[in-house]
Amino acid sequence: QEVTVEVLEHLEHLALVDFRDAEGVERLRKAIRFADLLQEVNTEGVEPMDSVLEDRCLYLREDDVTEGNCTKELLKNAREKVEEYFVAPPGNIPLLKLEEQETFLQGS
């Protein structure tokens, strides 16, 4: 299956990664080919495992208030703050289309 521009854009948008140039895209293609090797394993009749914790007990906590009240500490890491609020850029800024990105054009 081809890794199309649409797929690349979709991935960049979803995961906020930057494939940057043709070399990055080739690395992606190689990674996909590598992962595809998993398809060769016959898993018929085998329950998928989704956690190594599957036979552990899920610990249940009592409903007591034991944390919080550390506004100052939390805000220490914030680059910007306004009256104890974290500051973030407005909404979600749309990414430029791949073809419009300078870095992409340079590699090809």
Added chain:
Amino acid sequence: MAAAVRGCGGVWRREWQCRVGGLSRRGQRTLGCNARGGAVPAGKSGLAPWVPVVGLEVHAQISSNSKLFSGSQVQFAAPPNSLVSFFDASLPGTLPVLNRRCVEAAVMTGLALNCSINKKSLFDRKHYFYADLPAGYQITQQRVPIAVNGTLSYSLYKDNKMSQMVTKTVRIKQIQLEQDSGKSLHDDTRSQTLVDLNRAGVGLMEVVMEPDMCCGEEAAAAVRELQLILQTLGSSQAVMAEGQLRVDANVSVHHRGEPYGVRTEVKNINSIRFLAKAVDYEIERQIEELENGGTILNETRAFDSKLGCTVPMRDKEGKQDYRFMPEPNLPPLILYDAKSLPANINHQQVVNIDWIHERLPDLPSVRRAKLVELYGILPEHSFTLVNEDGLTEFFENVVNQTQMKPKKVIGWILKDLLSYLKQHSLTVKESPVSSVLLADLLNLLEKKEISSTAAKQVLAELWKGEGKSPLEIVKEKKLELMQDQKELEQICQEVIDGQENEVMAIKAGNLKVLNKLIGLVQRKTQGRSNPVVVKQLLEKKLSL
């Protein structure tokens, strides 16, 4: 600081378009639901009728002391970022620890909605980017939720008449446990978003309903009943105004016999009243769009309560891809019942479904049935009693303190007391007339010391809340019924003598005119006569 419209990931704000005045200028379409449950608004120029389809996703905040996966407090109003733990802020090295109370709340709710409780359920991560979701994902239950396949029964007035009620059911697809996100305040002037994580990580129960409803009225009634159930269970306080109950509506229309139409999702609905409006508006909008040859986009729309319409909320960027994956830090959630309960286990670590089932309180439907059986009131009455916070208790208190039959008392509660409360926007708890005072008043009436007209006058006085007792008011305003039979007879005779024409009409067979004479006697006695007794006296005198 402009308040944000709560949106999910991949969103940016865009200019909202909405025709001011909406569709109402073109003339109202009556959206009633017919007996089979499909709304059949009149189509334009003889087109086939449209069948609207409505499905709801309800998020109810769990009523607990601490959050779903952390020990920080759950509280509505608090200084920004003061109820936030390191885990809630998604700092590296923190792990989720499940709150037992949240699990119990979800099991209770599932049982109350007739669901199958999954003894093994799983947690997943749902990924999207938004400033109020610091981890970049929400922990939810997408693959195997805690409860599935339930039903919710609700009732509404048939054909808009307040006399007959019809019961409907909506299927519950599933109930899942998930985290709430923080709150963003958009500051457009300074081009920034302020984030408060106090709400981030609070436990939610998402109740997903199948699209079994067909109009705003049904949606509103279903949500109202769900709200009552949650409040009765105590699993959620479900106050919409405080964001403890949030509803998203999925709406589409199609012609009967054809496949379902494209659906839109409507968000930002802040009250049950607006829910009905938003759903009905969206149905109308879609019908009009399709009848004008347009198409419906599979989009998310926001309800604008001021304009009474829905507006597009997101740009066309295709379906969201949340890249669901199992939550690697949480093993499966195992629930037990009496049979599967292991012998040597720490009880604090066990959630026993049967134990919870035995302790479920009477649900609203059961309370209503009991009221009807115990007091002989109508089902419609029981709905109003259970619907108003505190009204059932008030009614029962009055019944216990008066000799008047409950069937008569209910009239005073629903017609007089409740209408007063509504007019002045008061809750039952804020009523200036207590159950004791009302009971005293009804006793006077029952003992025939005052007429019902006089009783209404006394009630009006009691509303002023001046601390006078009913008896005091009666004495003050001289409202006691005349006890002197002879005096009453005399007045009746006077009235008869003074109304020759009316008497002739009555004797000629027009018995309705008798009411006029009764009214005249009432006036002469200044309301101090019992109309039933007056009627009997007049009839006797006129040899009827």
